[in-house]
Amino acid sequence: MSGQGAQGGWAGPFPAACTPPAPPGYLSSVFFPFPAVGKAFCFLLQFVFFNKGLVCRRRVPAWCVPASACPLPGLMPFPGHGGEVVPTQCPLDGSTGLRPVSQSPGTRARAMEADPPVLATVGVGDLVLLDPLSEESLLSNLRERFLHKEIYTYIGNVVISVNPYCPLPIYSAEMVEQYCNGNFYALKPHIYAIAEDAYSSLRDRDRDQCILITGESGAGKTEASKLVMSYVAAVCSKGAEVTKVKEQLLQSNPVLEAFGNAKTIRNNNSSRFGKYMDVEFDFKGEPLGGLISNYLLEKSRVVQHVKNERNFHIFYQLLAGASDPLLKRLKLQRDCRHHGYLGDEDPRLPGMDDATNFQAVQDAMRIIGFSEAEVTQLLEVTAVVLKLGDLQLSSQFQASGMEACGIQNMQVLRDICELIGLRESVLEQALCSRTMEAKQEKVVTALSVAQGYFGRDALAKNIYSRLFDWLVTRINESIQVTTGERRKVMGVLDIYGFEIVKDNSFEQFIINYCNEKLQQIFILMTLKEEQEEYFREGIAWTPVTFFDNGIICDLIESGKGGILALLDEECLRPGTVSPATFLAKLDQAFGNHKHYESRKSQSDRRITDTSLPSTCFRVHHYAGKVTYNATGFIEKNMDQLYRGLAQAMWQAKHTLLRSLFPDGDPKKASLKMPPTAGFQFKASISTLMKNLYSKNPNYIRCIKPNESQAPGLFTDELVRNQVRYLGLLENVRVRRAGYAYRQPYQPCLERYRLLSTHTWPRWAGTARDGVQALFSDLDILPEELAYGHTKVFIRTPRTLFDLEERRRRQVEELATLIQKTYRGWRCRTQYQLMRKSQILISAWFRGHVQKKRYQHTKRAVLLIQACARGWKSRRLLRELKHQKRCHQAAAIISAYWKGYKTRKEYTKYFRSGAMARLANFIYRRLLQKFFLGLKNNLPPLTVSDRSWPPAPYRFLANANEELKTIFYHWKCKKYRDQLSLEKRAALQTKLCASELFKGKKARYGPSVPEPFQGDYVGLQKNPKYQKLQAAAQGKLVLADAVRKVNQANGKMTPQLLLLTKEHVILADPKATQPKVVISLSDIRATSVTRFSDGLLVLHLKEQTGTGGTKGDVLLVSDHVIEVVTRLHQALLETTRQALNLQIADQFSTQFKKSSIAVTVVQGPKGHLGPVCKKKGKKMEVLVC
Ligand SMILES: Nc1ncnc2c1ncn2[C@@H]1O[C@H](COP(=O)(O)OP(=O)(O)OP(=O)(O)O)[C@@H](O)[C@H]1O
């Protein structure tokens, strides 16, 4: 693998434990202040950082493996270790893990020595070890192995895979496990080994990888690529997100195979497109997503395929697998023979179930993330392609006599238009005529039937190839990585294999050109570059000859005048172009080229080969001579689609179909020629090559053992041919003669310096001297090594393996040392920390205990002190109290004594009646105090307020009551004094009324608030009553309108009552003349009822002759109280006699000399005024 040498890495697959060296002194300077531990730790960290894979998966210290990670009790959790495990506790964090029961490295190495599978299998596993080396021995080795079902053989790190054409039990999960962590040389050759090598190199060494799978059509490239992908998917981690990504990546295969693979004579599942898939990983080696690039689909197959081949799988899968309703909706017939593009033959293939595959494709699309609508639209467009093949054109003649074509089966056209949502006339016109634009003029020309078919097929091919491109883009949308994190890439290239068919056309030319380029990469990287390196490095080297196919690549792709450039020239040239003109051009350019042949160039060389027709040319490819038919090259290269058809597709309502033809948008129409197919392919291949060169290549060279796809059949000639053109023999020779591995001195020294005490831990000299010293110390045979100018070369892989094994052992020992030192350091540090903590804690604790004890004692002392002080204080207090009492007692005694003495002395000088005087004095003082208090506390002067302060001493209670009464009377007097004469007279009248009626007549209560007016008829003011005024003679007391009861019948008549100081006058209100005049002295008595009526009886004296009455006078007045009161006052004033007032319910009255018994009865509630009923000598008065 010389290419790697150039990049400064090892040129071979490494066991996973082989890690690149750390940058010198990188971490030791920055790490840890403790020199010894730091040094050891730096090493550990270098080890960890540059062996991420080890950290991630397998080289973690065994005791750090959690028990849960172990699949079975007693077994190591990681494959490749083998042996038993014991539960162990991790000294770092105390977690329980599993530790393998020690299997010394020596034991492992011996085990491998004893059974080196590369050597000990059928034949030789690595052709580098083949002896003798010849084409024949190589062939027979491959044959022997193939017949024993050993299909993989190495040439160093290149894997040769011979297609077994039958399933082999070597791709199981157990095999994946074996190769996952196994040693490249410790296991049988297998495709998994190269996949593991590429993956671990990508993950652990951070190098982008590409896996180049080459070989003829049917050699097993696609299968190999799937095996690589499935291996990588199986070994990377199993998280939900990762699993989804893996599923999506893997499921892209069935979808792309359905649309891009077809049965050919060579291969039932031949890839008809090139595929390069970049799988992207994160730094842990977990897949993040991917990106697929596709290269030139063989779209001519859509419209035509040779006998015994098939169109693309998807058509057959759709017809076989779709349900009846779906087929009906897509307007398809289940029988393939009904569809023009699928041919007449039986489409069934042994071992391939189209219906099941259709289901698988649909499931895969769903897993990738296609929506239901997208799947439906995809199938609709696929159906449209099929339906286009069913369109029949027929010849029609126009009026001008020119031939034109027309649609023969309009129903098919209708079906297509219905499927894509387009008007029939638009599609019909686009299929049968061609519109050309020139100088802003549109010229519509009718197409001939042949042109019509050409247009139809071009449309079908275009739809299909654009659909395929869309499919790839859509898958990429789902699997593409959107995060911006740094990624590592593993590219897997599965491109159509070299092929020679009966009628080789443009497609085969392109396919074979691509294979030439891949062969070139191989030659450049494995043969040429490697040998050149030996020269550069000054290593003694006998050149190995090999065929360099650069000349063929130049012939095809040279920008100045390669076949593709000439073809483009011919396509773009104005004037008539034809296969003949193209051939002539080729003949002219390459007539003398070693790898080009045509009829013309042959005849120039006087050779006649009937197998080379005049329309063909032949290219001598690395893999054989291929005769290409120049017919169709120009059309296929131009890849023309009538603009009208593109525009018609753009007009369709079908979203997907419309999106496939953006060039159909009239606004974007350009008259510029689109780049040719050849040009595009060349450009994309050039990009691919650059991409591949930038990655570390891994080769899988597939060999096809027979032409009949039969298992167990090994056709020597066929394989010999492939061995030859693949340059396998040269490959082996270069590897055998050369050195298996190389590496620049500095990284080599960094990697292995730990193996020698001369170079470990530090080497002071140059790197080259260091490497020489190192290897001489390691006793490696001199013939195994070669020292170049900048690199050291190691001849056999075994030496390298031995070196790696020693390194691994040394690393384990160093790791143990680091662990030991680290654990010691950690335990020490932890101990010291614990000790410090313990001292601190105990100091704190002791302090705390002492503090508590002190506080306790203090509290006790304070309590005792308090008690003692209290006791003392109380005692003192008692004493003081006692003293005080003694003093008081003494004072009292002395006071009494003094008093006694003073009194004794005093009585000598004062009268004996002093006591009574003192008492009198005190009494008067008290009275004085009482009166002064009263004076200051006199109640308000309001008449209605009868409040009075209570007597302060009981002996003053009577006096106080007297004073209260006096005060009240005095208040009343004061009140009366301030009244006017009228008011006083009115009040006297009211007082008089009270004396007469209070508590005796019901009417009295309501009359109290009513003021006595005296004149109720306006007698004084009304001139009408002049005569009455005269009769009153200025002595009027009262004038009122009353009713007079007729004692004869009890009826009442209104009367005016005038009361003067001498008379009672009754007058007719109308006549206004006194009618009855009664002298006051004639009134014997007056009767009123106790009710609230106004009945008033004036009992007259019997001998009365005044007035004109026939007896007593019965009056009803509304002011009876006032009338009676004033009558009483007038009588008192005039006669000095009080009125004889009777308040009774029964009384008798005098009428015409007889008496009438009047009974007063209270009427029902609401009864108004007195009503008199006379019955004989009785009168009943109903009152209110
Ligand atoms: N490892 C294998 N084990 C069993 N069968 C295999 C293996 N590899 C290939 N085959 C068989 O060979 C057939 C052809 O293989 P494959 O499709 O991979 O060829 P190819 O090289 O990709 O061809 P083309 O270039 O035409 O695409 C497969 O369909 C399968 O039947």
Ligand SMILES: [Mg+2]
């Ligand atoms: Mg293939």
